Structure formats: structure tokens, C-alpha cells
Amino acid sequence: MTNILVVDDEVGVCCVIQHLLVREGYAVTTVTDGRLAMDAVARDDFAAALIDLNLADMDGNDVIRAARAARPNMPIVMMSGMVLESDRGSAELLGLPARIVGLHRLAKPFKPRDLSQLMRDILAQETVCPDAAVMTRQ
Amino acid sequence: MPTVLIIDDDSATRAALETLLKKKRFCVFLAPDGPTGIRLIGSVSFDAVVIDMFMPGMDGIATIRELIKIDPTVPFIAISGYAFTDKTQGAPDFLGMAIKLGATAALQKPFDILDLLEAVDSAIEVRQRLLHEARQPGTESTSVRKAS
Numbered sequence: 001m002t003n004i005l006v007v008d009d010e011v012g013v014c015c016v017i018q019h020l021l022v023r024e025g026y027a028v029t030t031v032t033d034g035r036l037a038m039d040a041v042a043r044d045d046f047a048a049a050l051i052d053l054n055l056a057d058m059d060g061n062d063v064i065r066a067a068r069a070a071r072p073n074m075p076i077v078m079m080s081g082m083v084l085e086s087d088r089g090s091a092e093l094l095g096l097p098a099r100i101v102g103l104h105r106l107a108k109p110f111k112p113r114d115l116s117q118l119m120r121d122i123l124a125q126e127t128v129c130p131d132a133a134v135m136t137r138q
Numbered sequence: 139m140p141t142v143l144i145i146d147d148d149s150a151t152r153a154a155l156e157t158l159l160k161k162k163r164f165c166v167f168l169a170p171d172g173p174t175g176i177r178l179i180g181s182v183s184f185d186a187v188v189i190d191m192f193m194p195g196m197d198g199i200a201t202i203r204e205l206i207k208i209d210p211t212v213p214f215i216a217i218s219g220y221a222f223t224d225k226t227q228g229a230p231d232f233l234g235m236a237i238k239l240g241a242t243a244a245l246q247k248p249f250d251i252l253d254l255l256e257a258v259d260s261a262i263e264v265r266q267r268l269l270h271e272a273r274q275p276g277t278e279s280t281s282v283r284k285a286s
Contacts, residue, residue, distance in 0.1 A: 012174055013181040016167050020182075023139075023165070081180065109183040109209050112141055112165070 001027040005049040007037040009056040020112050034058035041067045048122055053080035075102035075122045140262050141165045145175035146190035172196030176204045186261035191218040191232040202239050211268045213261035219247040
């Protein structure tokens with residue numbers, strides 16, 4: 001079963017996202033702590049990771065960079081409401097090269113069907129072209 | 139499957155509403171207080187929210203005001219266990235206040251199950267209409283706002 005990592009410091013938000021994704025047939029690992037998230041990424045192979053930018057214990061950007069370093073091909077979805085207030089792309093927000101592998105964004109509050117569609121799109125991309133996505137989904 | 143958030147400090151009410159709505163094929167999420175509910179609303183756009191008016195800390199009216207700031211397209215239903223409608227006693231009418239703030243329905247506990255289901259169905263219709271209108275060309279979308 002496709003395993004997805006969800007990182008958000010709000011337990012309730014993790015539970016909601018987990019419920020929505022499990023309903024879609026994914027296996028979900030939730031983590032509410034940035035350090036534990038980095039440990040999980042280093043230890044386990046996830047098909048994708050959803051990471052909130054505003055974590056309590058550390059900057060979500062740092063978790064994303066660490067996850068990118070540990071798993072260069074793993075699609076990452078950065079979750080935040082703040083991205084909507086900027087015209088800059090996901091990569092620019094993180095200070096990463098503009099063209100980066102598999103970095104996506106999901107604006108909060110998101111509709112459940114948008115989450116489902118995004119995950120289907122991301123994982124379909126991975127299936128079709130495993131080393132793909134030398135692109136940024138905006 | 140429509141998503142419904144229930145914000146109520148009473149665990150028995152949460153459990154009863156969850157059971158009822160799940161039987162009707164709704165995807166139900168629970169929050170035991172206003173701040174928790176508001177954090178969830180800041181992350182996920184629910185199809186309807188049921189809010190108890192009397193909760194310790196952040197009450198239902200304060201919760202509604204925060205909800206509107208985060209996502210004004212989310213329809214909400216106010217529920218209350220107290221009939222504070224007697225203005226001669228100086229007690230505020232919280233359900234009336236909730237309606238003025240935009241509640242699609244206000245139900246006095248104990249309410250009829252069918253009335254709640256009708257209220258949730260109606261709220262989801264409102265939601266679908268608002269989303270449809272927001273998608274029309276030339277209509278300003280209300281879904282872009284600060285969260286998290």
C-alpha cells in the first residue's frame with residue numbers, strides 16, 4: 001500500500017488528513033514534530049510527504065530541505081496558507097533552485113477533494129515517470 | 139462524501155452526532171472546543187460545521203466570528219442546550235445572534251434528529267452554491283485567505 005507521510009504540529013489536522021487519505025486507500029504515517037519527521041524520512045520510504053510550513057518545534061522549510069536531501073525523488077507537498085499571499089513559487093519560498101524535483105504546494109484551508117486530486121496527480125506522475133518531475137507544480 | 143465538523147465540548151453530544159451523521163454517509167470530524175475547531179477550519183475546508191453555543195473558554199459566538207474570518211464560505215449550524223431567549227430576563231439570545239452572523243440554521247437541544255439532518259443537507263447545498271458561484275468567471279473567489 002502506498003505510504004504517505006503527513007507532518008503537521010496540530011494533532012487534529014494530522015487526524016483529518018490521515019482520515020481523508022486512508023479513505024482514498026493510502027497508508028498514512030503522521031508526525032507532529034519536525035525532528036521526528038526528519039527521522040521518519042531518513043528511516044522509511046514514503047511515496048510522498050505532506051509537510052506543514054508552520055511547525056511548532058522547527059521551521060517547516062528546514063524539514064522540507066532535510067527531506068529533499070534525504071530523499072531526492074520523493075514528492076513533497078508543502079502546506080500553508082501563507083503561500084497564497086506571495087506570487088513567488090514554492091521553490092523560491094524555500095530558497096531552493098527554481099526548478100526542483102517534485103515540490104508541490106497545498107494552500108490551507110484546502111478542500112478534501114483538492115487533496116485527493118493532488119495526491120492522485122502526484123503519484124500518477126511518479127508512476128509514469130519515476131525520475132521525473134524536473135518541474136515545480138505551482 | 140461531504141465533510142462535517144462538529145464543535146461541541148460535550149463528548150456525549152459529539153458521539154451522538156458523529157454516529158448519526160456517519161450513518162447518513164457524511165465524513166465527520168470532531169473538535170472538543172472552539173480553538174481546536176478553528177485550527178481545523180484553518181487547514182481543511184469543511185462542507186458544514188455544527189457549533190455548540192455554550193462552551194468554556196471560546197464560546198460559540200466567538201468561534202463563529204473566527205470561522206467567518208478564516209473561511210466565510212463555510213456554512214455553519216448553531217446548536218444550544220439553553221433557551222436564553224427571554225429578553226425580559228436580560229439573557230442574550232445566542233441562537234438568534236448566530237443566525238445574525240450567518241448561521242444557516244439554529245437548533246435548540248434537544249432537537250429532532252431529522253431537523254439536524256435537514257439543516258446539514260441545507261448547509262451543504264448552500265456550500266455547493268457558494269462554491270459554484272465562486273467558480274463563475276468574473277466572480278471574486280472567497281477561498282484565498284491567510285491560514286495556518
